[in-house]
Amino acid sequence: GNSVTQMEGPVTLSEEAFLTINCTYTATGYPSLFWYVQYPGEGLQLLLKATKADDKGSNKGFEATYRKETTSFHLEKGSVQVSDSAVYFCALRETSGSRLTFGEGTQLTVNP
């Protein structure tokens, strides 16, 4: 079946540091890939997405590139801010299905 794996453990960074959150997936066919963000006490918000290989999704300084050869969709940001502190979920939606399958989530804490 389909699955998404994110890097283990929470991530703590200082403001203006570079961020990478790794995400790899297993799927049949050619899924669409998403990053969602969940701020404390809030719902899930779409951060960015990519629908085919080599597509790059970007939003609010975050970027992720759909790498079919490595089945990855790593999230990056060049300079994080305190306001980026949240839980980040990588997710896929398979070609023929409709549901989103989520990774375990990565808690990001950015300190001033």
Next chain:
Amino acid sequence: AAGVIQSPRHLIKEKRETATLKCYPIPRHDTVYWYQQGPGQDPQFLISFYEKMQSDKGSIPDRFSAQQFSDYHSELNMSSLELGDSALYFCASSLGGYPGNTIYFGEGSWLTVV
């Protein structure tokens, strides 16, 4: 822009009671999804509806049922509640089944079973 509306935002129930959650999708969206998120967990897919028909089913307990009505709003009914049902329940909606279409989430309904 209109978003997915969920109600109630918070509810507290006792074990063995029944709870009903409501969801109003984004206008013109034809697909509704329900997810359950336990504390510190990723969202788990429960069930989805497309044009008022069940389209996919995940790890939804037999004690739970859901439906989508003619106005496209959806309700999740949970009976014989257990302590383990305490979670954040998300409703989400999207337009059509194209996998690249974004699924938009509501702010969730917090259920506490005591």
